Amino acid sequence: MDINARITVLERSSFFGGADRDTLIHAAETANEHPLGKDEQLFHQGEEASQSYLLAWGRVRLDQTTSDGRNVVIRYLGPGDLIGTVAVLRRKPYPATPVAVEDGLTFFWSAGQKAMLIAEHPVLATNAIELTGSRLEELQERLREVATQRVERRIAATLLRQVRHAGRRVEGGVEIPFTLTRGEIAELTATTLHTVSRTLAAWEQEGILSGKRSSHLVITKPHRLVEIAEQE
Amino acid sequence: MSESALESMIVGDILSRWPATADAFNRYRMACPGCVMAPFMTLSEACAAYDLDIKEVTHAVRQSIGQDFSSQQEGSS
Numbered sequence: 559m560d561i562n563a564r565i566t567v568l569e570r571s572s573f574f575g576g577a578d579r580d581t582l583i584h585a586a587e588t589a590n591e592h593p594l595g596k597d598e599q600l601f602h603q604g605e606e607a608s609q610s611y612l613l614a615w616g617r618v619r620l621d622q623t624t625s626d627g628r629n630v631v632i633r634y635l636g637p638g639d640l641i642g643t644v645a646v647l648r649r650k651p652y653p654a655t656p657v658a659v660e661d662g663l664t665f666f667w668s669a670g671q672k673a674m675l676i677a678e679h680p681v682l683a684t685n686a687i688e689l690t691g692s693r694l695e696e697l698q699e700r701l702r703e704v705a706t707q708r709v710e711r712r713i714a715a716t717l718l719r720q721v722r723h724a725g726r727r728v729e730g731g732v733e734i735p736f737t738l739t740r741g742e743i744a745e746l747t748a749t750t751l752h753t754v755s756r757t758l759a760a761w762e763q764e765g766i767l768s769g770k771r772s773s774h775l776v777i778t779k780p781h782r783l784v785e786i787a788e789q790e
Numbered sequence: 791m792s793e794s795a796l797e798s799m800i801v802g803d804i805l806s807r808w809p810a811t812a813d814a815f816n817r818y819r820m821a822c823p824g825c826v827m828a829p830f831m832t833l834s835e836a837c838a839a840y841d842l843d844i845k846e847v848t849h850a851v852r853q854s855i856g857q858d859f860s861s862q863q864e865g866s867s
Contacts, residue, residue: 780827781839
């Protein structure tokens with residue numbers, strides 16, 4: 559990919575929001591490219607964080623294994639999102655395993671290159687704080703949900719998060735335009751596959767979700783799903 | 791903007807183009823401002839979801855668009 563094409567990708571990432579041309583050129587010149595195949599793991603939880611990534615295109619699922627061996631899905635990442643950057647900057651092992659959900663491309667920088675970029679262009683430090691802060695906010699919200707709310711509400715909230723991330727209007731409703739299995743929903747919601755299957759089946763009966771067995775969920779009663787997510 | 795055109799406009803677009811319309815939604819107790827589904831539902835779909843009279847709500851939304859324009863005029867005089 560040539561420099562200008564890289565710059566176009568970087569410009570669209572909020573990590574580079576407000577960055578001037580010099581910053582973008584510097585980042586584009588020092589970037590390496592790593593193509594991602596579907597199901598490929600970018601790195602593994604626990605490994606030394608030597609490289610900091612930016613997803614140029616594609617979609618990635620961030621998996622984390624708990625100490626008792628369960629898998630939790632932290633979040634989904636899309637084009638422009640950073641992967642592994644905080645671990646690199648904090649000099650800690652990678653906290654999760656990113657898995658490509660579809661083919662894509664990442665740019666990456668070594669720890670040293672990233673540190674140099676940020677030192678020379680302080681706007682990147684401010685942006686990194688903003689991004690980390692907003693992820694923290696989301697995780698706190700999810701923690702509150704787990705601690706206090708009925709599972710139905712949490713499942714609805716999980717689906718609405720995916721809609722906010724990548725929702726698309728289609729004939730008949732709002733589509734989550736990527737494969738989201740009941741198992742993944744269970745892991746994102748910290749509940750069991752059984753509970754998710756039961757809840758989604760009930761929602762299909764009520765006409766809230768499309769009953770079609772395609773791999774993309776379509777929410778046919780969007781207002782009703784919001785009501786469920788916000789109920790007392 | 792005619793009222794029939796407003797009815798088929800996406801709620802999120804109405805709110806971002808004319809922020810003062812939030813007032814009309816709030817008055818009808820519609821939780822549209824800031825709602826995750828606002829970018830995906832038309833005004834008439836939102837009214838149906840809340841079981842509200844489409845004509846009445848659309849009229850109120852249109853009135854509140856007028857508020858945006860009149861405050862601009864005051865500013866420039």
